[in-house]
Each structure stands twice: as C-alpha cells, then as structure tokens.
Amino acid sequence: MEIAKKITLLFAILSAVIISLLSGFVWYFSNDFAFEDFYKRLEARVNIAAQIKLYEDDNNDVYAKMRNQYLERLPAEREFIIEAGKPEIKVDRVLPRSFYDRINAGFTARYRADNHFYAGKYFKNPQKGYIVIVSANDPVGFRELKDLQKILIIGFFLSVILSFLVGWKFSNYMLMPLRNVIKSVKKIKAENLHMRLDVKDGSDEMSQLAQTFNNMLNRLETAFETQNNFISNASHELRTPLTIISGEVELAMKAKDDSEKQHNALLKIKDESERLNTILTSLLGLAQSGFNGKNQPWEMVRMDELLWEIKDAVNQVHPNSKIEIDFSTLPDDEDLITLRVNKNLIKLAITNVVSNACKYSDYKPVTITLESKTNLLSIAITDQGIGIPESDIQHIFEPFYRASNTNKFKGYGVGLPLSLNIIRLHRGSIAIKSKEGIGTEIKIILPIKG
The missing domain is CATH 3.30.565.10 (Histidine kinase-like ATPase, C-terminal domain)
Structure with missing residues (x-):
C-alpha cells in the first residue's frame, strides 16, 4: 500500500475515533441535562400531591386550586399514593426494587422506561407513612434527543468522509516533496552523476533527505571519477617508466664492456623505478580517497x-x-x-x-x-x-x-x-x-x- 493511502486511512480512522468520542460525550450530557428539568417538575408535583392528599391544612384547598389553575398537567400524568409497608405495591407498571430501596432510604427516587418517567418520595403524616409517586411522559425532550441522535449519526458519517478527503489531499500535499525527490533520483544515472537534488532552505526532513542524497551522490561521483581516472591514467602513466626501464636494461646488456654506459643506465633505471613507485603510491592514494573513509x-x-x-x-x-x-x-x-x-x-x-x-x-x-x-x-x-x-x-x-x-x-x-x-x-x-x-x-x- 502506498504511503499516501496509509496516511489517509490512518487519518480517517483517528478522525472517526475522535468524532465518536465527541459524539458520545455530547449524547451523554445532552441525555442527562435534557431530563433533569423534567424530573424536577415531577418532583415538584410529588411534593404538592403529598401536601394536598396527606396533610390536613387549612390552605390545602388553596394549594389544590393553584395547582389546577397554574401548574399544567403533563402528558399522561398520574399520581400514586401508596401506604408504606404493604407487600404489594401497585402502579401502572412494575418498577425496579432499587427504586423503592432509594425511597425507603429517605431519598427522592427516579426511573425512566422509554419516554415514561417516574419520581417518588416517602412522606409520613401523624398517622402513617406513605409513598407518593408521580409519572408522566416527556414527548418534547424525547423527540429532541431522537433528533440529536440522528444529527450525531449523520454528522459522524459526513465527518469521516470529509476527513478521508482532507486526509487524501493532505497526504498528497505533504508527500509531494518526497515524490519530487524520487522523480529527480530516477533521472540520475552513471553517466550524469553530476546532477544534484534541489535542496530547499530549512531543516525539515525533506531538506535533510535531499541533502543526504546529494552527499551520497558526491561520494558516488568521486568514486566513479576515481575509478575512471585510475583505469585511464594508470596504463598511460605506468607504461612510460616501464618502457624507459626496459630500454635501459637492453642498453646495459649490450654495453657489456662499457662500464660508464652501464652505470648511467642503472642510474636511469633507479630514477624511473623511484618515479614508478611515486606514481603507484599516488594512484593508490587517489583510488582510496574515492571511498567513504570508514x-x-x-x-x-x-x-x-x-x-x-x-x-x-x-x-x-x-x-x-x-x-x-x-x-x-x-x-x-x-x-x-x-x-x-x-x-x-x-x-x-x-x-x-x-x-x-x-x-x-x-x-x-x-x-x-x-x-x-x-x-x-x-x-x-x-x-x-x-x-x-x-x-x-x-x-x-x-x-x-x-x-x-x-x-x-x-x-x-x-x-x-x-x-x-x-x-x-x-x-x-x-x-x-x-x-x-x-x-x-x-x-x-x-x-x-x-
């Protein structure tokens, strides 16, 4: 798989994970906050119902009138006043044991089944103890959460698609310098080792990569030039002193009775031998310098x-x-x-x-x-x-x-x-x-x- 595709896929996966976490965060707190107000309205009705039904007060008629006149009835609102301690508790559905355990512990209990909400609390009048439960539906809040759920799901898929497209463009943009390097390197062959990559100003990885390639090309060019020079020059430079030495040896062999000529020939052979040694040393040094010095x-x-x-x-x-x-x-x-x-x-x-x-x-x-x-x-x-x-x-x-x-x-x-x-x-x-x-x-x- 190409690097651009890998980057795009990884970018899309990371974006999907981040968007999922964000959507879950939004959904959790929206779900919590959306029903908090409705629960408080139910709890207010629990307190009013207990006041009106369980306690004898001269103001109860006033409370009942104000409740009917100013406090709207919630959809499917129902009140349940149950005598505490009865083994069978009857409401419109079976509520979990934890709901009643919380009431018996002295707290206000809450429960939701789909769009139907319950709030309950324990009250005690001078005669007996009672459990007051109020239930109702919240179609508006439930519908808003359903709409939010659809928006989050649609937004998730659109965001993933958008992140994939952006990631594709982003990866292509970021890898463009690398593609240019690859394109330039492909043009460089043994016959044009003098070519170099264009190094942009800066210290980023692409500039370092191009500079590294150029350094490598410098070493390669030096090695190639050294090899070519060694081959082309060695035969020419070595042949000359060897030819002279060979000629002087023949001259010395012919001049058997002329010691002066033999002496001069031997001096010439000595000079050319030293010259040959110097040339060989220089050629070897020139050849060795073409490597990396390791x-x-x-x-x-x-x-x-x-x-x-x-x-x-x-x-x-x-x-x-x-x-x-x-x-x-x-x-x-x-x-x-x-x-x-x-x-x-x-x-x-x-x-x-x-x-x-x-x-x-x-x-x-x-x-x-x-x-x-x-x-x-x-x-x-x-x-x-x-x-x-x-x-x-x-x-x-x-x-x-x-x-x-x-x-x-x-x-x-x-x-x-x-x-x-x-x-x-x-x-x-x-x-x-x-x-x-x-x-x-x-x-x-x-x-x-x-």
Whole structure:
C-alpha cells in the first residue's frame, strides 16, 4: 500500500475515533441535562400531591386550586399514593426494587422506561407513612434527543468522509516533496552523476533527505571519477617508466664492456623505478580517497592546531619554505573551528596544497588564513608564485594534468586531484583564484556541522 493511502486511512480512522468520542460525550450530557428539568417538575408535583392528599391544612384547598389553575398537567400524568409497608405495591407498571430501596432510604427516587418517567418520595403524616409517586411522559425532550441522535449519526458519517478527503489531499500535499525527490533520483544515472537534488532552505526532513542524497551522490561521483581516472591514467602513466626501464636494461646488456654506459643506465633505471613507485603510491592514494573513509577513524579536530602540524610537516620536506599562519579572524568560540573529520586524510589534502604553494613560488612567503563564519570554515592558502595560466585552471584538478608553465618543477599532477577527492568526502569544496606571474589563492571550504 502506498504511503499516501496509509496516511489517509490512518487519518480517517483517528478522525472517526475522535468524532465518536465527541459524539458520545455530547449524547451523554445532552441525555442527562435534557431530563433533569423534567424530573424536577415531577418532583415538584410529588411534593404538592403529598401536601394536598396527606396533610390536613387549612390552605390545602388553596394549594389544590393553584395547582389546577397554574401548574399544567403533563402528558399522561398520574399520581400514586401508596401506604408504606404493604407487600404489594401497585402502579401502572412494575418498577425496579432499587427504586423503592432509594425511597425507603429517605431519598427522592427516579426511573425512566422509554419516554415514561417516574419520581417518588416517602412522606409520613401523624398517622402513617406513605409513598407518593408521580409519572408522566416527556414527548418534547424525547423527540429532541431522537433528533440529536440522528444529527450525531449523520454528522459522524459526513465527518469521516470529509476527513478521508482532507486526509487524501493532505497526504498528497505533504508527500509531494518526497515524490519530487524520487522523480529527480530516477533521472540520475552513471553517466550524469553530476546532477544534484534541489535542496530547499530549512531543516525539515525533506531538506535533510535531499541533502543526504546529494552527499551520497558526491561520494558516488568521486568514486566513479576515481575509478575512471585510475583505469585511464594508470596504463598511460605506468607504461612510460616501464618502457624507459626496459630500454635501459637492453642498453646495459649490450654495453657489456662499457662500464660508464652501464652505470648511467642503472642510474636511469633507479630514477624511473623511484618515479614508478611515486606514481603507484599516488594512484593508490587517489583510488582510496574515492571511498567513504570508514577504514580510518573520524574525530573532532581543532583546525588551528592541525595547521601548525601541517606547517611543521611541510617545513621538514621543504626546509626553505616560509609559511605564515594568520589567525586574526578567528572566533572566540573554539567550537566554530572544531570539525569532525578524518584527520589523516584532511591533513594530507591541506598539506598537498601548502606544499604546492611553497614549491611553485620558489619558497617565497606563503600565507594560510583560517576563517569561520555562517557555519562554514575556510582555509585560504595564498602564494606569490608563478600562478596558473587561465586556460589551465579548469583542468588542474584532473589527475596527472600539469599546467603549461610548470615544466621546470618536479611533479606528477596527482596532489590537487587527491586533495579535491578528500575535501569532497568531507562535504566541502575548493575554490581557486590565480593570475600568471603574480600568485595563486586556493580556498578550502568545509561545513562546521556534519
């Protein structure tokens, strides 16, 4: 059964239960209040009948006259005056034992059979005790209750039908965003993983669901790109050093009597072997970064402290580097610079960017600026290096791609793609601004709340 139908059915059932309880509440108190007045009129007649019939009083004639003149007779009204203690009590019907027990206890008793009402009370004159009972019909009150009963029954069914229709409209309205999500997800296939769901502003469940799908698509796209890049680049990048190694081995084998040529060949083989090892390490790192990082722990990390660790790490590799860290815009609340990250991966990503900045600026000063605002933390790495040609900027995150002005610098074009994959795993992004001959600024943006 579809969720919309389940919601509609549940809504209709709950509405029926609530309406039933409300109708029962109305019926119970209407039934109680409708007959209360009539019982009081009967009890007044019980007292008047006892006064007139059982007590000798000079005013009894006046009471009887006023009673006949001003007190209307109720439909089918009858009076019964019974001597107390008689085993056989005769009225127009057999009344329950509880009715007489209440009278004998000194209270006014009430009883109703359909539309016929009874009220009775015990009285004692100087000679004997008597039970006075007055009975009558109440056609008006009974008819009003019957009409109320019909109204409640009709209202119940109409309300249930209306609640079903409203529930159907309501469920369709509430599930419309979910249907849109399903419709959008069905359009996304392996060949268009770049598509994303439209995330509305807000923190409701639909927005969270869409954002969760987008995060999953980010990871899938990264994994697909990593796989494709690995396959397409591995064969090309690995073939070159292997070809060189193979050629140098053949050259060394031919130059049996020339030790200098053999030595040069072995040096070339050593260099290409190291290059091959570096490429393999980079490819494996690039491939592993395409997964979700569950093999490594995620933890809360203060990013200002991590930047000091990165500065020390880069200084060890590039002793001539000049790295300055700018904390002038840091907030007072340390929670705004503390992120839940995979520390090893995020450290690798930022280290790659900082190391590139130092290398491609001939070790001129590199500034790292940490800033936190609007639930985002940004790390800007600014150098005064060679910059990136405008035509190359769109390709620098492609594996093994190197800008056209980097020929004199050693590298393999794997660092930035690896950093991008890692930042994507953390639901972040990388922005770049560069001008050839002036310098480059790369800004890493990460969400503060995961």
